[in-house]
Amino acid sequence: MFETVTFYVAFFLFIGGLIYKIASWFRVKIGRESKNIPTSRRITSSFRGVFLTLFSRKILTLLRVFVLDVLLQRRILREDSFRWIMHITIFGGFTGLLLMHALGDILTSAVFPDYYSTLNPFMFLRDLFGAVVILGIIMAIYRRSIRPTPRLMSNVTDHYAILIVAVIMISGIVLEGTKIVSYGTYQQMVDDYGAVDGEQEERSLEAYWVSHFGVVSPRLKEPFDAATLDQGAELHDMSCVECHSRPQWAFTGYGVARIIRPVALWMDSVSIAGILHYIHILGCFVALAYLPFSKMFHIFASPVSLLANAVTEEGKSDPATKATRQAMELDACTHCGACTFRCSVGVAFEQIGNRNILPSEKIASIKALASGKRLSEEQLRILQEGVWLCTNCYRCTVACPAGINLQDLWFTVREQFLENGYPEYLVLSPLSFYRGLMRGDIEEREYDKPMTQARESIASVCGLVDNQDVLTLTATDGDLHADLSLSAQAKTFSGCFGCETCTTVCPVVSHYENPKESLGLLPHQIMHTCGLGIRDLAFGSNMLWDCITCYQCQEQCPQGVAVTDVLYELKNLAVAHVTAKMRS
Amino acid sequence: MRFALFLGCTIPARLPQFESSSRAVLKELGVGVTDIREFNCCGYPLRNINFKSFALSSARNLALAERENLHVMTLCQCCYGSLKKADHLMKENTALREEINTILRREGLIYKGTGEVKHLLSVLFHDVGIESIQTKARKTYEGLKIAAHYGCHVLRPSTVVQFDDPVAPSILDRLVEVTGAESIDWVTRLECCGAPVRGVNDDLSMDLTRKKLRDGSRSGADYLCSACPYCHIQFDTVQSAIISQGESDHRLPPILYPQLLGLTMGIDREVLGLEMNQVPIDGIEGFLSDDLSGAEKQTEA
Numbered sequence: 001m002f003e004t005v006t007f008y009v010a011f012f013l014f015i016g017g018l019i020y021k022i023a024s025w026f027r028v029k030i031g032r033e034s035k036n037i038p039t040s041r042r043i044t045s046s047f048r049g050v051f052l053t054l055f056s057r058k059i060l061t062l063l064r065v066f067v068l069d070v071l072l073q074r075r076i077l078r079e080d081s082f083r084w085i086m087h088i089t090i091f092g093g094f095t096g097l098l099l100m101h102a103l104g105d106i107l108t109s110a111v112f113p114d115y116y117s118t119l120n121p122f123m124f125l126r127d128l129f130g131a132v133v134i135l136g137i138i139m140a141i142y143r144r145s146i147r148p149t150p151r152l153m154s155n156v157t158d159h160y161a162i163l164i165v166a167v168i169m170i171s172g173i174v175l176e177g178t179k180i181v182s183y184g185t186y187q188q189m190v191d192d193y194g195a196v197d198g199e200q201e202e203r204s205l206e207a208y209w210v211s212h213f214g215v216v217s218p219r220l221k222e223p224f225d226a227a228t229l230d231q232g233a234e235l236h237d238m239s240c241v242e243c244h245s246r247p248q249w250a251f252t253g254y255g256v257a258r259i260i261r262p263v264a265l266w267m268d269s270v271s272i273a274g275i276l277h278y279i280h281i282l283g284c285f286v287a288l289a290y291l292p293f294s295k296m297f298h299i300f301a302s303p304v305s306l307l308a309n310a311v312t313e314e315g316k317s318d319p320a321t322k323a324t325r326q327a328m329e330l331d332a333c334t335h336c337g338a339c340t341f342r343c344s345v346g347v348a349f350e351q352i353g354n355r356n357i358l359p360s361e362k363i364a365s366i367k368a369l370a371s372g373k374r375l376s377e378e379q380l381r382i383l384q385e386g387v388w389l390c391t392n393c394y395r396c397t398v399a400c401p402a403g404i405n406l407q408d409l410w411f412t413v414r415e416q417f418l419e420n421g422y423p424e425y426l427v428l429s430p431l432s433f434y435r436g437l438m439r440g441d442i443e444e445r446e447y448d449k450p451m452t453q454a455r456e457s458i459a460s461v462c463g464l465v466d467n468q469d470v471l472t473l474t475a476t477d478g479d480l481h482a483d484l485s486l487s488a489q490a491k492t493f494s495g496c497f498g499c500e501t502c503t504t505v506c507p508v509v510s511h512y513e514n515p516k517e518s519l520g521l522l523p524h525q526i527m528h529t530c531g532l533g534i535r536d537l538a539f540g541s542n543m544l545w546d547c548i549t550c551y552q553c554q555e556q557c558p559q560g561v562a563v564t565d566v567l568y569e570l571k572n573l574a575v576a577h578v579t580a581k582m583r584s
Numbered sequence: 585m586r587f588a589l590f591l592g593c594t595i596p597a598r599l600p601q602f603e604s605s606s607r608a609v610l611k612e613l614g615v616g617v618t619d620i621r622e623f624n625c626c627g628y629p630l631r632n633i634n635f636k637s638f639a640l641s642s643a644r645n646l647a648l649a650e651r652e653n654l655h656v657m658t659l660c661q662c663c664y665g666s667l668k669k670a671d672h673l674m675k676e677n678t679a680l681r682e683e684i685n686t687i688l689r690r691e692g693l694i695y696k697g698t699g700e701v702k703h704l705l706s707v708l709f710h711d712v713g714i715e716s717i718q719t720k721a722r723k724t725y726e727g728l729k730i731a732a733h734y735g736c737h738v739l740r741p742s743t744v745v746q747f748d749d750p751v752a753p754s755i756l757d758r759l760v761e762v763t764g765a766e767s768i769d770w771v772t773r774l775e776c777c778g779a780p781v782r783g784v785n786d787d788l789s790m791d792l793t794r795k796k797l798r799d800g801s802r803s804g805a806d807y808l809c810s811a812c813p814y815c816h817i818q819f820d821t822v823q824s825a826i827i828s829q830g831e832s833d834h835r836l837p838p839i840l841y842p843q844l845l846g847l848t849m850g851i852d853r854e855v856l857g858l859e860m861n862q863v864p865i866d867g868i869e870g871f872l873s874d875d876l877s878g879a880e881k882q883t884e885a
Contacts, residue, residue, distance in 0.1 A: 150691040344593045344625040347644050348637040350687045391625050393593030428784055429632040430662070433814070436783025437598075437821060451784060486635045487673055487680075507776055511788055545632075546785050548792070550776040551740030555750055562741070571632045 003281060010285035017292030018300070025328040028370045031412035032419070032443075034323035045320035058311045065310040070303045075401040079338050086143060089136035090165065096129035102284065120245040127252045130173055134252070137166050151346050152337040153361055157295045164294075168283040175276035177256025180247045181216045181264035182273055194239045201235055208232025214247050214257045216264035298334040298402065305332035306403035326409055330367040332402040335360055339396035339406055345389055356386025359396040359406055366413055377422075384417045388426040392434035415442060418449050423457035423582075425575045428545045455545060461578045462540035480533045483573050489562035490569040496527040502553030502563045508546050519543040523553050523563055530566060539574035543567070585711055586616035587657035587702065588649040590667070593625050594813040595659060601857020602813055605842035606659055606704060608851045612720055613712050617657070620648050626663040627670065636683075642670030643684045646701070647693040655700040657707050661812035662780075665737030665745055667701045672744045703738055705811050705841065706747060709755045717762050721876060722850040724764030728871040730844070731800035731836065732756040732767045733810040733819075736776050759841065760809055763848045765871070770803035772796045778822070779814040793822040798834035807868060811841040824862040837863040847872060 026042045029035055053062065068074045073091070077084040100108050100122060108122065109115040115122060140162050144154045179185050186209060196202050207224040209215040209232070224232075247254045260267060267273070291297060308325050317325070339359035340346050346358050355361040365383045369375055375383065387410050396406040414435075417424070427435075427450040439447060459466065484490040502523040503509050512518045520541035521529065529538040538544075544567055553563035595602050610617055627641030645667065649656045658664045674681045675697050685694055702710075708717065734748075734756055742750035753774070757767040778792035797819065800808050810816050819838035827835070838861070846856045847869065853859075858866055 148691065342621075345630070345641070347624050347641050348630060348634065350690075351637040351640050352634060389630075391593040391629055392597065393625070394597040395593075426633055430629040430780055430783075430814075432783030433594075433629075433779060434783070436786060436789070437817070439786070488676060507792060508788060511791055546781060546788055548736075548776045548778070548780045548788075549631075550736040550780075552736075552775075555740045555742060564741070568631055569635065572635045575633050 006282070006285050010289040013289035014291055017289070021292045021297060021301075021331060024371070025324050025331070028327040028330070030323065030326045030330075030366070030370050030409070031416045032446075033319050033412070034326075037320045037323055042320045042324045045318050046324045049318070049321050053311050061310055062307050065306055066303070069306045069310075069403065073401065075306075075403065076338075079342075079399055079401065082139065082147075083143065083336070083338075086136050086139035089132045090140070091136075093129040093131075093133035093136065094165070097126065097133065100129070101126050116243045118244050120249050123245050124249040124251075127173075127176075127250045130169060131252050133165065133169050134173075137162060137169065149337070149341065151340050151343075151349055151358055153335075153340070153355065153358065155335065155364070158335055161295050164283065164287045164290075164296075168280065168287060171276050171280040171283060173252045174256050175273060175280055176250055176253025177260060178264075178267055178273040178276055180214045180250070180253055180257035181261060182268050183215060183217055183265065184268045184271070185273065186215045186217075189240075193243075194235075196235055196239070201231070204228050204231035205235040205239075206232070208236050212236075212246065213244070214254065214261075216261055216268075218265055295334055297331055301328060301331035302334065302402040305329050309403040309405055312405075322408075325405075326412060327370065329402075329404040329409065330363065330370060332404055333360075333363050333367070334402060335364060336401060338399045338401055339363075342395040342399040344391050344393045344395055348389060352385075352389075354382045354385055354389075356383045357389050358386075359410075362386045363404075363406065363409065366409065380417075380420055381422050384420065384422055384424055385426065387414045387417060388424050388431065391431065411438070415446065418446060418453075421453070423454045424450055425454050425458070425578070427451055428454050428571075455542065457582070458574060458578050459540055461581045462536040462538075462574065464534070464536040464540055466540075480530060480535045480538065480573075484530065484566065484569050486569050486572065487565060489565035492560060492562045493527045493530040493566050495559040495561050496524065496531065496557075497559060498524060498528065499558060500524045501556050501558060502527070502561070505552045505556050507550060507552065508543070508548055519546060523567070526570070527561060527563060527566065530570070535573075535577070538570050539577060544571050544574065585614065586618060586654060587707065588620050588623075588652060588654040589617040590623055590626070590645060590649075590656050590658040590660075590663060592658065592660045592663040592813070594817070598817060599813045599840075601843065601860040602659055602816070602840050605840060605846050605851070605856040608855045609842045609846050609849065610704075610707075612846075612849050612851065613708070613716060615707065615712060618652060618654055620652065622648055626658075626660075626666040628662045628666040631666065636680075638666065639670050639673055639680060640684050640687060642667050643674055643695045644688060644693060646671060646674075646697075646699055647688050647695040650696055650699045651693065655702055657702050657704060659704050659811065660814065661703070661735035661737040662814055664701065664703045664747070668745045671697065671699075671701055703747060703811070705738070705755055705759060708759055708845075714758060714762050717759075717845070721763070721848050723848045723872045723874055724876050725848065725868075725871045726764060726873040726875070728763075728765040728807070728868070729768050729805045730760045730765045731770050731803065731805035731808045732760050732773065733777065733796070733800075733808055733815060734774060735810060735812040735815045736774075738812075739774060756809070756811070756841070760844070763845055764873075765844070768800075768803050768805050770800050770805065772799040777810070777812075777815040777818045779818040782818060789818070790822055790825075793818050794826070794834065797823060797826070797836045801834040801836040805836055806871075807844075807865065808836045808838045809841055809844050810838060816840055820862045827863065837861070837865050837867075839865050839868060844868075 026039050026046070073084060073088060076087055104115065104117055117123065117126065144158060144162070190196065190205065194205065196205055203220065206217055207220055207228045210217050210220050211222055211224055211229060247257065287296070305328060312325065337360045343359050349355065349357045356365055369383070390410055392407060394407050400406055506523055509515045509519065509522055515522060521537065521543055523543065526538055526541060526543060547564065547567050549564055551564045554565065557563055591603060607617065623645050625641050626645060627638035630641060631638040646656065656667060658667065674684065674695055681695065688694055734753055738745055738747040739750045739753060748755045760767040772795060775796060776792055777796065778789040782789040808819055810819065816838055823837065843856045843858060
């Protein structure tokens with residue numbers, strides 16, 4: 001009764017969770033474009049998309065992807081064969097157990113009328129599936145905790161997933177072992193099914209089960225004489241053999257049984273088997289009820305993501321469908337870390353320390369944000385830095401075993417972040433090249449915003465360039481000389497004698513009719529401010545950010561001043577200086 | 585002869601024809617390439633904002649190639665410039681080197697400075713050699729005029745990149761001439777393509793590109809040839825924008841060097857990805873001739 005009630009509670013929580021999560025795919029808004037699309041339109045466009053796909057030639061693509069990527073998990077294999085073995089064992093073993101053990105009385109017995117969980121081949125297969133899952137779990141623990149993988153992050157959801165599967169599996173196997181040795185269970189069975197008459201027969205059958213089936217009896221010990229065993233065997237053939245294969249076939253449980261023999265009687269007396277039974281089934285119910293909210297939800301979302309992305313044509317997809325697809329993709333992520341491992345700029349995390357640079361962490365933060373979690377200003381700022389610090393190389397998207405179009409997700413979110421109004425200095429770097437190429441996809445009036453915002457923010461802190469008063473030529477603060485220390489080249493500014501060759505050969509300077517107005521200070525003037533140590537004058541100049549790093553100035557300087565390298569360092573220092581000021 | 589092929593971020597994502605054509609040409613010339621999947625960004629885009637991240641990114645790539653005992657070959661001027669710069673810094677600044685190596689050791693890597701960084705063009709010119717390339721020619725261009733674009737980051741700062749003479753470079757011109765084409769003289773040939781500030785200051789970026797296209801075209805070139813993904817994309821996309829706006833005074837379709845060379849080697853046009861360029865370049869096949877004497881004449885000249 002208790003079990004039935006708990007099962008139904010868990011089952012309805014599971015169904016409710018499933019509905020809630022899937023509904024969120026149509027509700028969660030990611031990116032600016034999705035803001036104005038009502039849920040109803042997202043639902044209709046998605047159903048229309050699914051319908052049209054199913055009745056087109058794309059159904060063949062779907063079938064192929066379902067077999068190769070969903071069932072055989074080709075995309076994981078491509079990335080990492082170790083992980084493939086790990087995942088396919090857990091996936092395959094668990095599926096086997098679900099169909100043949102958890103749903104054994106419903107499914108297996110419908111297909112095989114002579115199904116008994118204690119009969120071969122079912123008993124052996126159950127243990128085989130279990131052993132295979134255990135192997136996968138050991139590999140998973142090894143991967144997460146022991147094997148050195150650069151920048152692989154594990155969080156609570158990863159540990160929960162491993163833990164819940166481990167609890168279910170281990171409790172199941174120990175339970176099986178406990179039942180093999182249990183005298184209480186044996187007696188119960190004899191009472192229910194045993195056709196034995198009198199003390200002598202009881203002892204014979206018991207002796208047979210002690211010697212052949214691993215039961216630990218409080219009164220009988222091996223060895224037994226041949227006559228007793230013969231009689232036991234006869235009785236066994238009459239009452240037991242129809243439903244019981246030898247326990248050795250249940251090799252994992254039998255192994256446990258061998259180990260626990262010395263304490264078997266005690267375990268029986270405090271009914272450990274009962275406790276294990278509850279741990280086992282409650283573990284299953286917890287896993288079931290919580291599944292839609294755990295990373296195990298990927299069982300549903302990842303195949304959907306793989307299938308949807310396989311038939312999505314870049315640029316042709318309806319914005320309403322795209323919004324739904326991106327919301328669904330957040331659930332498809334298993335936090336496996338394949339994207340982070342392949343990320344082109346992931347290594348920058350080691351210097352900058354912002355987890356959101358790593359795609360696997362970035363998508364987790366975006367998921368939290370999309371689900372309505374309030375992030376602090378600082379959290380938003382580092383997430384923004386994370387989404388902009390990306391070379392748009394597509395490697396994360398190519399690597400993702402769940403087929404998530406991560407690249408597209410970053411791009412969508414990037415534009416949305418502009419609304420928060422925090423300046424992002426990374427836009428003033430070649431990382432913006434891709435955005436420049438994608439200009440057509442961005443609303444024209446939004447396009448210049450991030451660049452203007454970043455430049456204005458720097459100017460607001462280092463605004464001496466716009467100062468119309470006469471400046472006193474004393475250092476504004478700190479030791480600019482000492483700060484220019486990232487490379488030996490940056491110290492060369494002191495050689496400048498003001499010949500202006502750098503400014504004369506600069507293609508940026510010659511691009512403008514009135515360069516001083518557009519660029520602030522010109523290259524030779526910037527070298528001069530470095531000499532004077534006037535930090536804000538050097539940092540506030542647009543010349544820094546419009547420098548195309550063509551190195552003409554540096555190549556031609558008669559004094560060997562590494563002009564471009566000095567500008568590079570000033571950019572670094574300016575960003576660090578402004579960031580520190582803004583935060584204080 | 586074997587190199588670790590460093591593709592960087594842009595080529596696999598946005599210019600696969602550069603990769604396929606380079607691989608085909610290198611194969612034809614007997615140059616082996618090893619792909620190191622762990623390679624990351626060269627660090628170039630991080631240099632403005634976080635210098636040490638740039639140095640770390642570059643050094644990690646160098647360390648990965650060192651582990652395989654291979655020299656690095658890049659197909660990109662900006663990757664080349666960055667890797668060379670980082671290599672230079674790591675050799676010059678022991679404190680930085682120690683700091684970077686501390687991080688690299690965490691993933692079992694170390695930068696020792698034993699590897700070299702080369703560009704596709706320097707491999708073709710120095711390691712393969714003009715004569716070997718010539719022996720592979722099955723066809724040659726006749727009457728084709730090419731504006732050879734070097735790209736800033738292979739030329740300068742010359743003390744660091746050591747690619748060619750920064751004032752009068754000739755490697756790319758010689759490599760163009762081996763195909764039978766004429767490498768024309770043009771005023772802006774050593775100037776920037778505009779890509780570094782694309783997305784930061786588009787007016788400036790496009791203006792620099794237009795200037796070069798106009799100059800090359802007025803100097804009589806039929807095509808502009810480069811061997812850098814940033815430069816090529818910049819020329820290709822700006823050019824197609826110009827075409828769509830109906831301007832016509834400076835049309836100069838860009839072609840990647842391995843595409844130009846590959847056609848004379850008789851490599852399949854699909855492999856060279858001729859159709860993948862935004863501005864059509866298939867007209868160039870009209871310049872091809874089976875008479876090989878033309879190329880010899882160009883090379884002698």
